[in-house]
Amino acid sequence: MADDAAMDFLQDLVSEVEESVSAVEPFTVNIFTAMILERLEEAGHFDETFPVYQTGHYKDRRGRNVAYRIDGYAYDEERGRLDLFTTLYSGDRDAARIPAAEVTKALERALRFASACVDGLAASLEPANTDASDLARLIEAEAERLTAVRVVLLSDGTMGNITPPVEWKGKPLKFEAYDITRLFRVLGKGETREDIAVDLVALAGRGLQCLHVPAQNDDYDAYLSVLPGKVLSQVYERYGVRLLELNVRAFLGLQGRKSVNAELRETIVKKPTMFLAYNNGIVATVDDLEVGQGAYGLEIRSLRGLQIVNGGQTTASLHRAGRKDSDLEHVSVPVKIIKVGGADLSEMVSAISRAANRQNTVQLADFSANDPFHQQVEVLANTTWLSDGKGRWFYERARGAYLAAEHKAAYRKSDETTFRQQTPKHRRLSKLDVARYLSAWSGLPDKVCLGGQKNFQYFMQRLKDEPLPPPDQPWFRRLIAIAVLYRAAEKKIRSMKFPAYGAQIAAYLVAGLSHRSGGRIDFEGIWSRQTITTEMEQLIADWAPQIDTILRESAGQKNPSEWFKKPDCWKTVRDRLPSFVDPLPQEFSYAENGTAGEMMGSGEARSVVDYERIARCMEVTGATWLEVAERGQKAGIIHYRVASICRTLAGYAVGGWEKKPTVKQAKPALEALSAVDRAGLVNLGSQLARVGEEAEA
Template structure:
């Protein structure tokens, strides 16, 4: 009999799928796959996933996948396959059907190695690019997973098998497990590490009694290859959700270089040189020697690494990515089993205390970060123009579902909740990171995937916080969300063969770059929609961006190339031109800065062209124009001041962008000193004619 909580969750999932079915996405199984991959990525169970339905035949057998993920860092390939049913309550799936589904997905990998890419038409689709990726990377893969996504119930699953010299693991996310992860929220119970099985023997340790029975501590030394194996199995799930987004970012190059040097040159000294890791467990199994009284750890349940995630990931990279042997590498580990204290509070406190030694601030803990708390407050208190609706910010995963369930106790409350905050006006942390990162001109970061992009976004927020997180800023964020989603919807409707999400991020970045980050956000916020003219511009830009991105990729794998900064630098030089008449969102823009919501003054395509021309110059050139131009009497001191201001913008990577009122006199000054031969510059014809 299906558990009541599971049944409620299954009903909720089904409602979500039915609501998401559109003309652009008419198939419930594909919508279900997209929905789950997005949610599982948010929960940290997978990274950089793509939903991709591909079915065909090789000889007399069929192959099929519904999505994939390729982890370049760990050289791991995940192939997702889906079984979805609209029946309630969820039914138990027959074992033969499950086995058949797994075999079809693995058959796709075999077909790829055997040259499937050359048989697929057209040759520039997601499927053909994935086939080429598998064909070229097959021999170097360290792990392959076949993952079944289903809203049914599954018992035992297929054991691991061998495939072309690789071990293939099979994993299932059925409705029971999905409810535990996405409905109730992630628990650590799924993470169980059998040390005796990994090493052949239990792990010797020193047991230390904690104060007042609140915890117990165990000090041990774990082999480096064991730690690498555990990380390969669980990845970022080993890292507590409130710190995961920051481990591995700070000092990555310098620290990892030192770790690598020790592993290669002095592996026996790793124990002496490394600070080790701090972990918590829900429980652990011990064995003891009656004669000597020695204690050893057989199994760890609910393992979480709260300090040392960078060390763990670096060891794994050295072993798997660089083929460096970890023989002789030993890592000190302190394991905390929480007793009478509150587990979540204890974990959080240990995380904060342990990470202070690495200069990570309290503001680094994502869900409880003041930025996210303030964003949640603004969402709750900022109403749309009609005063009847607002957006819901899902600061903690599952909070929207919890709020909806709370409102469902009374019909009137449920109706009010759904009217005020419908599902289409819900956004989460990954959404915010995606929208703002793309608009700020970092589409390659967005292409890294939700979690990795979020890591970079939060570090950037810490290093360069916005001037003010207030109601105006929040309205601008929502307007950007409306714009981004409109771009995604338009691209879906155009049925491009591949890379729709990457094209969306690059198109948004290109629009932000062309406009200097200044469009009429107030109009978008007020109408909660973009104009037909802007929608038409997006439709015109989409095939141009697609062609430019493919040309830039050349013979490289597109999905990997789009993650590189060099790709964006190349695409930035090929952006489509803005022409008259401009959409109303672009025909005027705020002069109070790129963060401004309300527009002031009209803008033309020529204005945006000038802004772009200025942004092609570096800070040193702009300073030279200001200094030498003013000394020669060719540049007025006020214009020289503008050039110095813009030099500061350039030095900051054009995070702040010039306005039209700054760009025009700056370009006139640049042209004057260039024609006088004081500064050597090559100006484009469009600039000279402006």
């Protein structure tokens, strides 16, 4: 690894690991694993990864005492695929080559863990409620349904090729290595479309017959062909959303009669031979392709820089159907391949997307870093300075942007010092971070638990369905305040050393704080301090064990990590959240003044009673609030302005309380509720047992 940039990447990575060592996590191998998994997930290589360090011995079926070890895992329930991560980290700065024997040993140890799980390892793991024990139970329960197992080696060294076993307990086995060379290519300089190379002869057993349409100018060449559905699915399996880098779209799903892709699935499953006739196919661009004369004429043998610019839904639908319903043996897909010559690639892709026949009218989430929302956030990060005027946050809109900016600053010592003082690593913010923090604060911790990439998809889809006003500086300060709170919660929870599910506890705790407070907190105060108060830290410490208990009890006999991803889990937790108690931390006891006071202002400080009123309002159904407004105003019991507040709360209730009552709304609304109840105009039943208390107050 002689490349200077690659060596710089290694130095920076080792330094970052060493800087992250603390009393909470003293082991560099665990820090390296967590860091790399998070960034590979951000790069779109994996979904829902979890660092889990577990090592030990067990007696195999031959009575031998054998060692096992894993450092993390990912389980795709839909595909039935299990990924086991194992790490070889030395902390050396010379990219030492790892002997093949050591690589093989790491691979075998990870496979032994899976074998031990099938043989009942979970029963012997102590304590019984850790991430490792839950994973062991998951593997034991799902072993028969697994479609494939993949062992992934993470390392700061370099390695050569290795030939692993082809199967594990009758399941196809794959082995992937992310050594420092590949990590640099993916996370350092960033993989580009040029890294996507498709050998069609190897995949299909032959080249693809094609019709060449020569260009009338130097802008492009076109090739028309038919791609076997199985081959397209395999290519998508290998490269995933990176195939859609220039036109990334969220997969809308195949389930349900109303799904925009339901007809695709119907054709794939019931009439596979008709797919070519019914489907418009895909349009793709390539940087280069190899063509030659075959037995039946001109054929395409390989593609480089493949990008699907129209037909992402078709591609994803085929891949999913191939996993769940069909072997795709009789599915053929029409394809138009554009080899871009002198034309501007981005302009051509945009034109193709506009002109191509749209198969549905649903707006799809665009993950691209070029999305206007992300561009606006980047501008705000670059122009919004901290209260001291000396520092700011760095928004990494494009993968590797922070590293590139750091290297650019390093050309001059003074610039390097300034960059690190203004934007230290702990103030780096990625797109996945933004999606995680805002989703949790919006009451969607179940989506956060889906993992970085999937949560990001949902986040972007919500932006398309419910566009936000253009982000401004107050919005950005609010975002950073939530980020500071979320990271403080994560840090505190890590220090408490829960045996499992620290990340999930953090997501649900932050969502719980937002729900209990009505989504309002002293954002400006947190922004100004860039930290939370000791009282707030203590509140997090008090809540964390309670959230952990509620999560575990709500899971019952279900697999916890899968249960935490369900909306019903959040509903259960939301109904059992701990209550606020006096004295409130400064973050919650701040005063508000008018609409601007939604962030901070002067006036009467909030109290526990205020938050209890908000909670009581959210115990009432939307139908009841509407009934209170209509009957109370008609009978002259409540003022028309109060009736308007009740109607507003009815709308909040219908929206699942994503928007929450303000302090100024809650008090008159509850008084109105009490008044119509006393008048016998509305039968509350058991909806709000403490309404009488509010009336007396």
